[in-house]
Amino acid sequence: MSENAVLLVNLGSPDSTSTADVRRYLKEFLSDDRVLDTWKPLQQFVLNCFILPTRPKRSAEAYQKVWTEEGSPLIVTSKNLQKLLQEKIEPTVELAMRYGSPSIPEAIDRMKANGVKNVFLVPLYPHYAMSSYETVVVKVMEEVAAKAPEMKVTTQQPFYNDPAYIEALYKSAKPYLEDEYDHLLFSYHGIPERHLNKADSSKAHCNVVKDCCTTCSPAHSTCYKHQCVKTTELFVKRAGIPEGKWSISFQSRLGREPWLTPYTDHVLEELPEKGKKKLVVMTPAFVSDCLETLEEIAMEGKEEFLEAGGEKFTAVPCMNEHPAWIQFMADKSLEWLNQ
Known part of the structure; x- marks a missing residue:
């Protein structure tokens, strides 16, 4: 087993298009203090009294328009990225979502069980924002500190101008x-x-x-x-x-x-x-x-x-599984390995 692993982290998605699953997902997402960054009691008041009573149903209807036979487009594409990147590099490629499944704690548990000591964290965001890039990095570091403090984590910086x-x-x-x-x-x-x-x-x-x-x-x-x-x-x-x-x-x-x-x-x-x-x-x-x-x-x-x-x-579709995007990810992973 390799002591090295690449951890890809994307935003996440509800488990299904049911209103209950969408409500659960939105509650986790919008309870993030880097997304709705206000006084916690006020955040939860707004969330539970104004957003969650109505928005999950509307969002569920929107998700139904894009859902595929395999599931959420974001999750399906991210898993394909994981698979294609794994074909190009030796270290294990793990995938997690900031919200929902597969979760960051589950990914860290797997890496710890497999003896991983060095992790290359890649937030799947080209640009820095506290509500996307930063919250991924903070969550991963919190979970590593709690579950596997011996792991060394190196983080890919925003690559907007690479x-x-x-x-x-x-x-x-x-x-x-x-x-x-x-x-x-x-x-x-x-x-x-x-x-x-x-x-x-x-x-x-x-x-x-x-x-x-x-x-x-x-x-x-x-x-x-x-x-x-x-x-x-x-x-x-x-x-x-x-x-x-x-x-x-x-x-x-x-x-x-x-x-x-x-x-x-x-x-x-x-x-x-x-x-x-x-x-x-x-x-x-x-x-x-x-x-x-x-x-x-x-x-x-x-x-x-x-x-x-x-x-x-x-x-224009996102880069998704385009060969040039996969190669970019592979090159970044190899740069990390050769440091």
Whole structure:
């Protein structure tokens, strides 16, 4: 047995499309203090009195639209990634979800039972955000400290600007950019604006300095918006997309407080009025297709765009199991092994 293991961690999914399973999943997800980061009693009051009584049924209906015979698209794709990566590298490849199953504690128990001493943790998020990347790292380190303190964990840093990642993203998207289109929209998962300020340890850059996302600063290492902007800039340069033919938006907002703008649903309604009738949409915040890409963008987003006067809507799949993405993961794993 190998003393080394790679641990892939994605967001997670309900066990089924039943309202009960979706409610259980949402309760775990939205009880995370890095997702709904407010005073715990208030968080639980809002969750139990306003969100859980109604949202699980609506979310269950959305999941039913994208569910496959094998189960959740996110889980199925993540398991395929695990299998394909295992074929390329010697260390055991483990898979866990931050919420739901397979769980992080179960993965750590398996690795401990198999004598694993060194772990390469790969949060499956290209960009840093406290509600995605950070919560995965914190949860894994907490569980390792409690269950297997002798394990050494090395964490893959956000790879939003890694040239090999940009190349993999480009190769996976290239076939969808070959047909004529008027505009390319990069729709990233949104976060509350205050999360940017919270992640800026200096408290003197994000939303303080003019053009903060493009003005060099150490704060960029934990700035989600900057990292989304950088990924986009590098991609359009690699793909040769001219200025004025692309833009950035943010989706999946929750609640009434300000989130990163512009909002994707608003942009989809506005683009046809500006003569952008043939649209391509990419979702680079996600490496695996999920509810937010398949239902929110490829279904609801398409309907919104066409109803607003759009003529053609193309949703670019995530990298999923693309060979260039698998190779990127394999190369990162081998870099870790050779350190």
